[in-house]
Amino acid sequence: MFKKIKAKTIAVIMAFAIVFAGVPALTIAEPCNTVSQAEAAQAKTTRKNSSRKKSSKKKSSKKKSAKKKSSKKKSSKKKSAKKKSSKKKSSMKKKSTSKKSSKKSAKKTSSRIKSAKKTTQKKSAKKKATAKNTTTTQTTSRNSAQKKNTQNNSSSRKGASGEAKTFQNNTSDVKPADNIKSKTVPKSTSKKTTKAKKTSKKKYTEVRGLWVSVYDYPSLGLKTDSKATFKKNADKLLKKMQSYKLNTLYMQVRAYDDAAWKSKTFHAMKYISPKATKLGYKNASKKAASTLKFDPMQVMIKEAHAKKIKIVAWMNPYRCSTGSNDYYLDPANGKSQSRVVNAVKEVMTYNVDGIVFDDYFYTAVLGYKNTSGIITRSAFSADHWLKASKKRQNVNNLIKKVYKAVKASNKKATFGIAPQGNLENDRALGADIDTWLSKNGYIDYLMPQIYWSNNWGSSHTKMFSNRLKQFRKSSLNKNGRMKYVALALYRSGEKPNQSSKWTDYGWSKSKSNIASQYKELKKAGCEGFSLFSAQFLNKSAGKAEMKNLKKVLSK
Incomplete structure (x- = not known):
């Protein structure tokens, strides 16, 4: 009885080995003379069926994984496409807004330049007028006390020390681009x-x-x-x-x-x-x-x-x-x-x-x-x-x-x-x-x-x-x-x-x-x-x- 069971298990193991190794069953089974031919044929059919089932399972699993991968790729492509489209839309919006703001700033800068030019023209006109007045007064009275550097027309023991400094407004020399940055430049x-x-x-x-x-x-x-x-x-x-x-x-x-x-x-x-x-x-x-x-x-x-x-x-x-x-x-x-x-x-x-x-x-x-x-x-x-x-x-x-x-x-x-x-x-x-x-x-x-x-x-x-x-x-x-x-x-x-x-x-x-x-x-x-x-x-x-x-x- 023990010998029969032992022979059966050995035959099963050898069958699995033959299936996986691809060696002909007769050559492997030749040493075991204890297994009958009918039993060997049944074992062979069962092994073939099991191997077919396993291969079909492997193929189906491969197909499923391939489908999953393709679906994932498609979804990722769709998401990336959506993101790209949204980015394009936002960039287009930003560009449009920046264009609008640049137009507005350009208008503002042009108005500032015009106002700065007007102020400098007015100041230069005033300077010319004052210069004319001073020159006329100087020519009419050469011996008169000079206006800026003499002080009080006072007393016997009075006078002025130092020379008066004249300061010029240099806003006319400033470029329009510099004036745009700060409105307070000429004021300061x-x-x-x-x-x-x-x-x-x-x-x-x-x-x-x-x-x-x-x-x-x-x-x-x-x-x-x-x-x-x-x-x-x-x-x-x-x-x-x-x-x-x-x-x-x-x-x-x-x-x-x-x-x-x-x-x-x-x-x-x-x-x-x-x-x-x-x-x-x-x-x-x-x-x-x-x-x-x-x-x-x-x-x-x-x-x-x-x-x-x-x-x-x-x-x-x-x-x-x-x-x-x-x-x-x-x-x-x-x-x-x-x-x-x-x-x-x-x-x-x-x-x-x-x-x-x-x-x-x-x-x-x-x-x-x-x-x-x-x-x-x-x-x-x-x-x-x-x-x-x-x-x-x-x-x-x-x-x-x-x-x-x-x-x-x-x-x-x-x-x-x-x-x-x-x-x-x-x-x-x-x-x-x-x-x-x-x-x-x-x-x-x-x-x-x-x-x-x-x-x-x-x-x-x-x-x-x-x-x-x-x-x-x-x-x-x-x-x-x-x-x-x-x-x-x-x-x-x-x-x-x-x-x-x-x-x-x-x-x-x-x-x-x-x-x-x-x-x-x-x-x-x-x-x-x-x-x-x-x-x-x-x-x-x-x-x-x-x-x-x-x-x-x-x-």
């Missing part, structure tokens, strides 16, 4: 120009002056009968002023009832003319028009204005001479007043920027005398004992007349007074500070001579600060005409007198007194200063002070 440039103009105005409104005294003329080379020499040395002085940022020259043209111009009424100033000095006392009977070989004041005005420096004529009203026998015009006498006014009128025929009087009014000398037909008071006259209020009244009569004469000649010209820095002394000498700083019709500005430092006396008093506060006090400076301060450059490096309790120590202990005083007066609301005097620009101590002042002025 115009804003910058307005700001620059504002700053330049600030620079030119401040007075930075220099007093040129008759005692300065010889050392400055201005006492000469040669016009060429005078012009050369005047140019040298003016250039030095420019280097120190100064802009207003206060030229003393009348010191002792004389004239630094070709006057037909007054004799020539001996401090500016060697010929007048040689004439001596005979000079008083001759007129400056015949004595002077050229007109010093006219030359100085022309040279100063060419450098954009203002020039103010400095005049002493009453003083006729100095020395042991001092003579003064009588302030109470109408003829004396007329003589002073006539001198002012003569000077105003020149192209000066203003007139300034200094502190010489009534004096401490006993009385007045008659001399050379000029109306004066005799010694020990009653006028010496006049009350201060009466003196101020007499002086005010003259001041009002001078103010009217200046304005009648040139409304833009200024008239100012530079009194002492001591209010009580001013009032006693007839300088009516209170009226001048509260009422109209007298002066355009006041410039007190505050010639002290802030280290004065044994108590080291801040004298400059104290006097500045007195003059700037609102109860006194009611009309705001206390505008400028005269500063003591002449005291630079001054050695103190140790034996005097009134000595001013500040000038020997510091080289920046003027610079500090400038800062203080600016802080107090003043509009400028003037330095006394020109010859001290060449002194070593004066140079040290000016070096420190220049640093402050350059900021």
Whole structure:
């Protein structure tokens, strides 16, 4: 029994091997003589049927997989085709929208270009118009003070520093493509120009002056009968002023009832003319028009204005001479007043920027005398004992007349007074500070001579600060005409007198007194200063002070 089962299993295994290997059944089955022929035939048929079924299954599975693959490929192709079509549609839409937007932007850019061109054309037209106006005004008045670089038509100690900058609007040079990017390009440039103009105005409104005294003329080379020499040395002085940022020259043209111009009424100033000095006392009977070989004041005005420096004529009203026998015009006498006014009128025929009087009014000398037909008071006259209020009244009569004469000649010209820095002394000498700083019709500005430092006396008093506060006090400076301060450059490096309790120590202990005083007066609301005097620009101590002042002025 066991042998039969074993033989059957071996035969089945061999049959499967023959089917898969493709070897003839007889050759393989020959060793097994135990299997019958009928059984072998049945096994063979069953094997063939099973192999056929398996092959058919394989073929059907292959067909199914092929169908699936083809269907997948078709679906993927359809999807990709749909995606491509959708992409094409979206791209077409984008292109159409971009075309529309580009058309719109092109329209906008063209409109912007047109508007930019219009604005630049308008601006260029305005520039041409202004240029024409300026050229016409320059040709009509060559000797007039130039508009941009001269500042206030003010006072005896005033002026403008630096040159005005002109700014051009460069929008006309910008290409249309650049203007398209930003509409605000031309606007921003115009804003910058307005700001620059504002700053330049600030620079030119401040007075930075220099007093040129008759005692300065010889050392400055201005006492000469040669016009060429005078012009050369005047140019040298003016250039030095420019280097120190100064802009207003206060030229003393009348010191002792004389004239630094070709006057037909007054004799020539001996401090500016060697010929007048040689004439001596005979000079008083001759007129400056015949004595002077050229007109010093006219030359100085022309040279100063060419450098954009203002020039103010400095005049002493009453003083006729100095020395042991001092003579003064009588302030109470109408003829004396007329003589002073006539001198002012003569000077105003020149192209000066203003007139300034200094502190010489009534004096401490006993009385007045008659001399050379000029109306004066005799010694020990009653006028010496006049009350201060009466003196101020007499002086005010003259001041009002001078103010009217200046304005009648040139409304833009200024008239100012530079009194002492001591209010009580001013009032006693007839300088009516209170009226001048509260009422109209007298002066355009006041410039007190505050010639002290802030280290004065044994108590080291801040004298400059104290006097500045007195003059700037609102109860006194009611009309705001206390505008400028005269500063003591002449005291630079001054050695103190140790034996005097009134000595001013500040000038020997510091080289920046003027610079500090400038800062203080600016802080107090003043509009400028003037330095006394020109010859001290060449002194070593004066140079040290000016070096420190220049640093402050350059900021």
